[in-house]
Amino acid sequence: MLKNAKFYAHEEIAYHKKKDFLFALKNYLSTSSNYLSFRAIKESKINYSNTTRVGFIVSRKSGNAVQRNKIKRYFRIISRDIITQNAKCGHYYILIANKNSIKANLQILKKDLIFCLNKLKMHT
Template identity: 40%
Template sequence: MPGFVLIVRARDDADPLMRVGITVSKKVGNAVIRNRMKRRFRALVREVLPEAGLPGADHVLIGRNSGIERPFDDLKAELVKALAKVKR
């Protein structure tokens, strides 16, 4: 099971800007864990989204329990795979 849920929605406007939202609920852990997870997601988005993201769309990452202990390279591969599915 991936460490996050990805939701992508096209805005249908003329702006090619990609917007990102990150959320991690209290079910995942305390504030320290949630903030660490958000920092990892921000770094992940900076690396992957410019090449693999959908222009003119909103991308939302929702953290899951397994996301904090998963290696960064695995999260990166999962995000690339999820974005490839969305592009199809």
């Protein structure tokens, strides 16, 4: 997944579990589209100022285990392609799946993520 380091525009991309992002539920910028919700919070620690952190929340409401895994795979791909190339450094980004996420293909999810980044003015 993260084998090719020269591909990434930022110094590092870190994937974390839902519990690592629970603190972001208080102070965050949020928007949603037809197929996903998007949250962003500025990194408060100085040592993570050049890091982009991405989290995924895919609940049981999104479908069975196979469908949830497919959504997570798509989220990893679009975060690698869109967030690392176009988003601002020093932020936590959280992608949240909804019931419609399984109906979307990869191109639709990419367009939705770009729409959310532009709406929050997080696009570089």
